Amino acid sequence: MKNSRMILKRIGCYVFAIAFVLAGWHITAVLLKTPALPTPAETIPVFTQYAISMWPDFLISLERVVLALVIAAVLGVPCGLALGRSPRLDALFGPVLYIMYPLPKIVLLPILLVLLGLGGAPKIALIALTIFFQIVVVMRDAAKSLPEQTIESVRSLGGSRWDVWRHVIIPASTPDLFTTLRVSSGIAIAILFFAEAIVGSTGLGHFIMESWSMVNYPRMFAGIIAFALLGVILYAIFDIVERRLTRWKR
Amino acid sequence: MNLSLQHISVCYDNADGTQLEAVRDVSLEVEGGQAVALIGPSGCGKSTLLRIACGLLTPTSGSVRIGGEELAGPRSATALILQDFGLLPWKTVYKNAELGLRIRGVSKDECKKRTMHALSQVGLADMANRYPKELSGGMQQRLALARALALDVDLLLMDEPLSALDALLRESLQETLLKLWHENRHAHVLVTHSIEEAVYLGQRIVVFSPRPASVAAVIDNPHMGEEGFRTSQAYFECCTEVREALNRVVATDARSEASQEGRLA
Numbered sequence: 001m002k003n004s005r006m007i008l009k010r011i012g013c014y015v016f017a018i019a020f021v022l023a024g025w026h027i028t029a030v031l032l033k034t035p036a037l038p039t040p041a042e043t044i045p046v047f048t049q050y051a052i053s054m055w056p057d058f059l060i061s062l063e064r065v066v067l068a069l070v071i072a073a074v075l076g077v078p079c080g081l082a083l084g085r086s087p088r089l090d091a092l093f094g095p096v097l098y099i100m101y102p103l104p105k106i107v108l109l110p111i112l113l114v115l116l117g118l119g120g121a122p123k124i125a126l127i128a129l130t131i132f133f134q135i136v137v138v139m140r141d142a143a144k145s146l147p148e149q150t151i152e153s154v155r156s157l158g159g160s161r162w163d164v165w166r167h168v169i170i171p172a173s174t175p176d177l178f179t180t181l182r183v184s185s186g187i188a189i190a191i192l193f194f195a196e197a198i199v200g201s202t203g204l205g206h207f208i209m210e211s212w213s214m215v216n217y218p219r220m221f222a223g224i225i226a227f228a229l230l231g232v233i234l235y236a237i238f239d240i241v242e243r244r245l246t247r248w249k250r
Numbered sequence: 251m252n253l254s255l256q257h258i259s260v261c262y263d264n265a266d267g268t269q270l271e272a273v274r275d276v277s278l279e280v281e282g283g284q285a286v287a288l289i290g291p292s293g294c295g296k297s298t299l300l301r302i303a304c305g306l307l308t309p310t311s312g313s314v315r316i317g318g319e320e321l322a323g324p325r326s327a328t329a330l331i332l333q334d335f336g337l338l339p340w341k342t343v344y345k346n347a348e349l350g351l352r353i354r355g356v357s358k359d360e361c362k363k364r365t366m367h368a369l370s371q372v373g374l375a376d377m378a379n380r381y382p383k384e385l386s387g388g389m390q391q392r393l394a395l396a397r398a399l400a401l402d403v404d405l406l407l408m409d410e411p412l413s414a415l416d417a418l419l420r421e422s423l424q425e426t427l428l429k430l431w432h433e434n435r436h437a438h439v440l441v442t443h444s445i446e447e448a449v450y451l452g453q454r455i456v457v458f459s460p461r462p463a464s465v466a467a468v469i470d471n472p473h474m475g476e477e478g479f480r481t482s483q484a485y486f487e488c489c490t491e492v493r494e495a496l497n498r499v500v501a502t503d504a505r506s507e508a509s510q511e512g513r514l515a
Contacts, residue, residue: 153336
């Protein structure tokens with residue numbers, strides 16, 4: 001009873017949010033009066049019209065960004081946590097991180113294209129590379145700021161180093177991981193668009209730029225909406241998984 | 251079980267290269283089933299001693315023996331309860347209580363039996379599926395106790411376990427500690443700032459000097475644990491004795507500080 005009312009309330013919030021975005025879009029389109037920005041009423045029928053032809057590109061883009069995030073997390077989480085827990089490792093690699101983190105990895109795209117070809121691999125690598133450093137930085141800080149008392153209490157119970165990782169370090173840093181993943185998903189999609197728009201003949205980024213060069217603005221807008229959906233889907237997935245894994249936070 | 255600290259000294263290296271002496275030549279014997287309270291000015295190094303007795307810290311010099319054997323690291327029948335309880339917020343009450351058993355590789359059935367027994371001993375059996383933050387401060391402390399009790403310990407070390415609680419809760423938890431001590435016959439060593447608590451829960455009260463910690467006085471409290479002890483004459487007399495010992499310690503400290511300042515001037 002209480003549960004279903006909460007679900008209704010959440011759905012209501014989303015309906016309001018969508019209405020808010022659509023209204024803003026409509027007003028902007030009416031004010032600008034340019035063919036490059038059609039109104040939502042014009043675009044939505046076009047979106048459904050192009051949905052089927054867009055579907056393969058949508059799946060390709062989704063696959064690329066998810067794969068890249070998984071690779072970044074699988075490599076970045078252990079690296080970051082290890083750096084945060086070991087002063088010796090941190091002294092050695094901390095400066096490397098300091099130089100590499102603010103470096104815009106996107107400028108490495110030409111190199112990746114030379115190394116990995118024009119397909120999906122360089123795009124996945126570029127996103128993974130960017131997000132990897134984001135995750136490492138956040139996980140390092142998370143591991144550093146762990147409450148020492150909880151570690152001490154596990155050790156006083158006879159816990160080994162592995163027990164401390166399993167019972168303290170990993171669960172304590174899980175919320176931080178999901179915060180980064182949610183923040184990173186926006187960055188990941190932005191890089192995906194850039195990479196797909198520049199090279200290759202697949203993915204939503206290519207679909208959008210192709211429509212743009214054909215001056216088919218409704219088709220372009222259908223692609224843009226699909227891209228937005230991609231972002232929302234990723235964000236929602238992280239949100240749901242995070243809620244499941246960090247029930248203790250609520 | 252017989253905890254024996256012999257000539258323990260601890261020095262820390264400061265960041266600026268100087269050394270800080272935290273504990274100076276402390277010897278302490280705790281026999282099996284005995285209740286000992288450690289009291290002294292704050293920051294004097296009592297907590298350091300507990301960590302040494304637990305095996306978390308190695309003293310700079312001196313030896314720690316339990317049951318005649320040199321202590322090499324945390325041992326399975328010792329439990330340490332910390333001031334902030336050391337609970338893991340991401341585990342339920344049950345999972346927190348069973349943590350020590352799981353770490354020791356106890357089988358699931360045995361885990362469940364002992365954990366539920368320990369939880370019911372502290373009155374938390376029906377809270378098993380809650381998370382620590384849903385518990386009050388007093389319940390959190392009971393949970394920390396249950397986690398230690400589930401282990402079947404013979405030595406319970408407590409570092410100001412009740413200092414975060416209000417006065418009423420403190421008294422009721424002191425009763426709990428006393429009851430568990432009577433029931434389980436473990437030895438306990440309690441670090442506290444409260445004279446009343448030390449007298450109520452210690453058969454022997456060890457008074458420490460300010461940093462570096464050294465034993466300033468040992469007061470025997472033979473009537474501890476008797477029925478109605480809290481309102482008895484013996485209790486008040488013992489409190490007075492501890493208070494006087496503490497005053498002497500603080501007074502000598504003030505004098506030595508004053509003489510040091512005099513020398514500097």
